[in-house]
Each structure stands twice: as C-alpha cells, then as structure tokens.
Amino acid sequence: MEVEKGHSVKQEASTNSVVYPSKVGLELLIPFFLIFGIAIVLSFEKSSLISVIVQFGIMFAFMALFFSISYEVTDDVLTVTTFFFIKKSILIKDITRIVESNNPLSSPAASLDRLEVYYGKYSSTVISPKDKAGFIKHLKSLKPEITVKMKKGQE
The missing domain is CATH 2.30.29.30 (Pleckstrin-homology domain (PH domain)/Phosphotyrosine-binding domain (PTB))
Structure with a gap:
C-alpha cells in the first residue's frame, strides 16, 4: 500500500x-489566539493569577483539541x-x-x-x-x- x-x-x-x-486552519487559529490573548492581557492588568492560569488551561485544552x-x-x-x-x-x-x-x-x-x-x-x-x-x-x-x-x- x-x-x-x-x-x-x-x-x-x-x-x-x-x-x-x-488540517488545522489559520482561519480558526488566529481568532482563537486573538480572543485568548486579549483575555490573558486583561487578566494580567487585574493581577489575577488564578484567572491567567485558568485562561492558559482553557487555551491549552483547545489547542490539544485542534491537534488531536x-x-x-x-x-x-x-x-x-x-x-x-x-x-x-x-x-x-x-x-x-x-x-x-x-x-x-x-x-x-x-x-x-x-x-x-x-x-x-x-x-x-x-x-x-x-x-x-x-x-x-x-x-x-x-x-x-x-x-x-x-x-x-x-x-
């Protein structure tokens, strides 16, 4: 074969x-990273470490989903x-x-x-x-x- x-x-x-x-398309990855990037930056401004960790965890789960x-x-x-x-x-x-x-x-x-x-x-x-x-x-x-x-x- x-x-x-x-x-x-x-x-x-x-x-x-x-x-x-x-196939992993940029048309889905770019908006995904923009949304999570903005949310993470806003979490840094509020000095909320737990919020940043949760956001990174959710982002990691979605990335695992895309590539699995x-x-x-x-x-x-x-x-x-x-x-x-x-x-x-x-x-x-x-x-x-x-x-x-x-x-x-x-x-x-x-x-x-x-x-x-x-x-x-x-x-x-x-x-x-x-x-x-x-x-x-x-x-x-x-x-x-x-x-x-x-x-x-x-x-």
Missing part, C-alpha cells in the same frame, strides 16, 4: 490502517478521533457520498476546508483531513460506489 507523507500506517493482523491527521483530531481508515471502518480518546466509527459500506464543504458548524474539523461524509439513511459528519485527495482516493478504493462532489476544478 502506497502512503504519502503525513500519514501513519498501522498493520494489525490482516487489516491495514491509515491515519489522516486533520484524526481520521483512521481501515478496510471496514472510518474512525474519527477527537481529543485523543473520543471516537466515532462509521462503516465504510454505509458511506454514500462525500461533498466538499465550508460549513462552519461545530464538527471534528480544525479547518474550514472540509468534507461532509454522508452515511446511512440521513447521517453525516463534517471532517477536514489534511490530504483530502488521498483520503477520498483511499475511501473510493474501498468502496468505488461513493459519490464525490468537489468544487469547480478539484474533482
């Missing part, structure tokens, strides 16, 4: 597993991992289509450059793999019937 840079491959028994890290999101594809399952231990499994046989999206709604995606994965009858999840093309190619190799709709010039 050919794997590009940035992916980790695990081989267990007879199952190949490729982990696709989430990943998408693992095995022969049968797409597993979305958030915060290192929160996992959502989607059977690949249930995936019907993948649509490129910029939907800003809360999702396990650390970028606004997103894919919406539809599965089952009415379910979907929005994700943001760093290597969207490789991710889609991998899923289509496992289930060729998956319909993919990308924005102009990217199909």
